[in-house]
Amino acid sequence: MPELPEVEVTRRGLICAVGKTVTAAAVRIPRLRDPVPDFAGLLPGLRLASLERRAKYLIWHFEDQQGMPAGTIVSHLGMSGFWRVWPSPAPAPRKHDHVDLVFGDVTLRLNDARRFGSMRWTTGDPYAEKPLCDLGPEPFSEALTPLGFWQALQKTRRSIKETLLAGSAVVGCGNIYCSESLFAAGILPTRSASSLTKKEAARLLTEIRRILAEAIASGGTTLRDFHGPDGSDGYFALDCQVYGREGEACPKCGRLIVRIVQNGRSSFCCPGCQK
Ligand SMILES: [Zn+2]
Incomplete structure (x- = not known):
């Protein structure tokens, strides 16, 4: 099961998409742990402004073409999820390849065999909402003395x-x-x-x-x-x-x-x- 270090390493692997604009998205499954939002309708044209980690969550901040906050994905790998980075066009999806986020020349693809992962979409402040608002301090935070x-x-x-x-x-x-x-x-x-x-x-x-x-x-x-x-x-x-x-x-x-x-x-x- 992925733990905090795996999620942090995953984040570092995915930051190649930061600054790029979503050109397409594909969701091949109606739900993981929760329903998966209609990313094909929501994301194209939005730019990934930053990719943060909080505990075992990844927080994907998107902006519109005017640079205004447009919404945030809060994703979790669950028991078995992992992301891969492909040069676009990515090869045909294999079993359990549930979500593609295409950023022009790179495609980020989520595979999750056991489907305990999650991808939520919010237009509010994700840090003020569940689940992030309930988390204890980050281990590397200077605020944790x-x-x-x-x-x-x-x-x-x-x-x-x-x-x-x-x-x-x-x-x-x-x-x-x-x-x-x-x-x-x-x-x-x-x-x-x-x-x-x-x-x-x-x-x-x-x-x-x-x-x-x-x-x-x-x-x-x-x-x-x-x-x-x-x-x-x-x-x-x-x-x-x-x-x-x-x-x-x-x-x-x-x-x-x-x-x-x-x-x-x-x-x-x-x-x-x-x-
Ligand atoms: Zn001993």
């Missing part, structure tokens, strides 16, 4: 693992990144979030940022075929220290990594290194 992160952790009775997954204190920690960042910070996933000291919260935030940044950087190299016809589906494997390594030796202390289940989700941790 160690103290602010610690304060957010004080507000819940849940475990630190569940709190990170919920995304209220910071977005971007899916199941893998939870296990990896808690291991790197030396914190057991079962600890209550409110039990973290300011120092522990600061260390955890540092590790979350480091691990997400490394994943984005490695994705940039893994995805060097992003523009080619035979690239992978765009997801990349993180070089995990503990995730998926139950029964293997901890890379720091040699004790065996254990798997625990919290709220139906697996956590991997080292009982020697994590307190």
Whole structure:
């Protein structure tokens, strides 16, 4: 499943369309998770002014020919979605190629086998509307301080693992990144979030940022075929220290990594290194 780093790498792959005007669009499916708007009627003639990311959403801002805001797509990859960039004309669509956005000489194509992705259209301020208005802070935002992160952790009775997954204190920690960042910070996933000291919260935030940044950087190299016809589906494997390594030796202390289940989700941790 695509996580924040994949979405950020995807955004970087798609910014080749920023500044270009939509010349055609095709929607081959009535709905993904939600109904897909009539992009063939909405978009041609509009210019993609910017492409932003917020958590795992891409925010596509379009302008009219006078440079006035015309509307915004808020898209999500769901469980299995990925975008590809083709030189126009793109080849005949293959199975699950549901949406094409044609920007003259490049075509952006969405493939989504499981159809849990979404593409919404709004003419309002997308950041003031659901789902974006409900999201926790971005991990790389300067507005997210160690103290602010610690304060957010004080507000819940849940475990630190569940709190990170919920995304209220910071977005971007899916199941893998939870296990990896808690291991790197030396914190057991079962600890209550409110039990973290300011120092522990600061260390955890540092590790979350480091691990997400490394994943984005490695994705940039893994995805060097992003523009080619035979690239992978765009997801990349993180070089995990503990995730998926139950029964293997901890890379720091040699004790065996254990798997625990919290709220139906697996956590991997080292009982020697994590307190
Ligand atoms: Zn260990």
